[in-house]
Amino acid sequence: MSTTVSPLAPKSVPELKPVPGVTFTTVAAGIRYKGRTDVLAMAFEPGTTVAGVTTRSLCPSAPVEWCRELLKKGKAGALVVNSGNANAFTGMKGREATSLTADLAAQAFGCKPTEVFLASTGVIGEPLDANKFEAALTEAAGQLVDWPWLDAARAIMTTDTFPKLATATVLLGDVPVTINGIAKGAGMIAPDMATMLSFVFTDAPIAADVLQKLLSKGVKTTFNAVTIDGDTSTSDTLLLFATGTAKERGAKTVKNIDDPALKAFKRALTELLADLAEQVARDGEGARKLVRITVTGAVSNKSARRIAMSIANSPLVKTAVAGEDANWGRVVMAVGKAGEPADRDLLSISFGDIRVAHEGARDPDYDETAVSDYMKNDVIDLTVDLGLGRGTDRVLTCDLTKEYVAINGDYRS
Amino acid sequence: MSTTVSPLAPKSVPELKPVPGVTFTTVAAGIRYKGRTDVLAMAFEPGTTVAGVTTRSLCPSAPVEWCRELLKKGKAGALVVNSGNANAFTGMKGREATSLTADLAAQAFGCKPTEVFLASTGVIGEPLDANKFEAALTEAAGQLVDWPWLDAARAIMTTDTFPKLATATVLLGDVPVTINGIAKGAGMIAPDMATMLSFVFTDAPIAADVLQKLLSKGVKTTFNAVTIDGDTSTSDTLLLFATGTAKERGAKTVKNIDDPALKAFKRALTELLADLAEQVARDGEGARKLVRITVTGAVSNKSARRIAMSIANSPLVKTAVAGEDANWGRVVMAVGKAGEPADRDLLSISFGDIRVAHEGARDPDYDETAVSDYMKNDVIDLTVDLGLGRGTDRVLTCDLTKEYVAINGDYRS
CATH class of the missing domain: 3.10.20.340 (ArgJ beta chain, C-terminal domain)
Structure with missing residues (x-):
């Protein structure tokens, strides 16, 4: 494994402000390794909408299948990301593990299990013991913060050589809203495959179907236009969460993709996705150019x-x-x-x-x-x-x- | 460039007997390097039929386009293979070079220019000066031999680490006929791309359209089932020549793919193609397994x-x-x-x-x-x-x- 930072890393790390309605923390669940944090837990304001795109692999991981199902409703209460075990190619046990994790997170964060989004990276083919999340998620619920985002970006790194963050502040109509994004790139956890994860958050009030249209269009020229080695992971997941808390500051909920209030947001979101996608390419395994x-x-x-x-x-x-x-x-x-x-x-x-x-x-x-x-x-x-x-x-x-x-x-x- | 023989090389090189109707020699034309042979020239008995398959690349080399045109008639008088210059991506000059080479070979070997098959490997994008073939092909015509085939196999190597040969003797009806094949694998000539060439020869009398059916079927499970790096060359060429000289020993010309006399020949040809194809895989660049x-x-x-x-x-x-x-x-x-x-x-x-x-x-x-x-x-x-x-x-x-x-x-x- 490489321990030196990619020569293509951005010269500076952007400073991310809180996104109202999003809190998070990192905890150690002991999934595979002892004595290191291996879980990023995030909680969202009630009413948060969500959109997502996942791997096109026909052999996806259990968390990918879980997210695909939940995305049909478009509501999010929490996000749990673990490293050390990808919960991929784990059969029926894999489905049971996602279901149990969602139940435990729902109890800890006070939302419905069907609003708990999941992503896992790490070894594949090993059953994931989701019971380990019980104490970890209870601990997480007691220490949620809205900053610093660098901790969240670092928590999802595996063999990435630098944390990947991007941020934008943009007017939605005439109300300023924030977009924060984090990503992990094509790294390896021995003996497994490269995995790309990215999560983007905004306080803009945007209906789930509009959010999905924005994201589906945005990935075409950004994440879907990046390739390190042509090998598509079973776990690739990109989720976009909108807490809607900007309503408290006068923003109107966007319910139509053609709403003129979205104009600047659309451009900023695509630029942010492009920024994160370029950071993934810049940290491709062994990349020098x-x-x-x-x-x-x-x-x-x-x-x-x-x-x-x-x-x-x-x-x-x-x-x-x-x-x-x-x-x-x-x-x-x-x-x-x-x-x-x-x-x-x-x-x-x-x-x-x-x-x-x-x-x-x-x-x-x-x-x-x-x-x-x-x-x-x-x-x-x-x-x-x-x-x-x-x-x-x-x-x-x-x-x-x-x-x-x-x-x-x-x-x- | 590697100078050590691949650890996957066959333990022994097969001994190839002459194929009646096929003679050859190697000469130095000074295409790119001085003081080394860079041309394999072969002459065929009048009446020789030919079949071929070429790269599926939509940007093929000039010799590939030349061969594709000639294969429509299915008659062969000579084969000229050069290294040092692939005559690929050379525009109109490339077409002129193939035409001039065929004229010079036709004069030297006493056949029609439209019966001269060509294959080139080496640097691409450089115009090929075909005038250099004039003296070389005249010299070649004076020194044609029917043996040893190891010389022919060696002459088409570039960065291959071992020569690739295969042979079979098989009954066509009740007359024994010979099949000899040679190949070069995925090697590099700086600064260019991998190229696969293979040539197979028999004295069996087989009509060109039957030969083509045999070859097209044979490559599916052999050469087309090999990949070193997924990169398709602009120059890949496989040609099968049948001199028909076994007629002198009583073999009847095969004019139908379903002729029962072909049964053993079909199997032997496919096995020989599989053998050569496996040798190419065993000599893939950097291959250890x-x-x-x-x-x-x-x-x-x-x-x-x-x-x-x-x-x-x-x-x-x-x-x-x-x-x-x-x-x-x-x-x-x-x-x-x-x-x-x-x-x-x-x-x-x-x-x-x-x-x-x-x-x-x-x-x-x-x-x-x-x-x-x-x-x-x-x-x-x-x-x-x-x-x-x-x-x-x-x-x-x-x-x-x-x-x-x-x-x-x-x-x-």
């Missing part, structure tokens, strides 16, 4: 996304970036294998502002020295123009280094 | 293939195998992300004969020590049963090691 891949001129935006993902998930493109090699031949390869419309003789490829290939051949003006210098940067912009249509997309990834292999393969060496 | 992934109980064979490929291309599964870690949690993840029908609670997973997971949870009889010992083997059999239907498939891959990253990313370090 952040790679922003932009595809233009595709036959559709969907086609552009598939081509961008084909490039972003190509081991040969990612190792070339790690080697500071502007290997556009591998980019051509990744375009060609994507299975989407592409005409070799119309392709243009640029690294930063330097066009290396144009109309299906090496750009005659391409300066090898300039592009070599460019590849030494921490952030690499790779642009591919297909010259076919108006479809465009952007995805984020990182390079593939020996450290990635070490982190994921060195258990027994 | 060969992984055979079998999926059973899928809703269809096609679904089983997709799930097997999702597992075989998962960086987390491949790094776990490199680390000798029977990490079935990552296998569940790869099944879940494949997008094919799967029910977590019906899954069973085995490493070798050891079942580690059953009916959606850890197998209660699973012995950690036994599975740890098993993971130390050079060849790992991973079996996933979905419990849904009768679809089944098998694919080959190798592990993902730090050496893979070093080979593909260390150019500038």
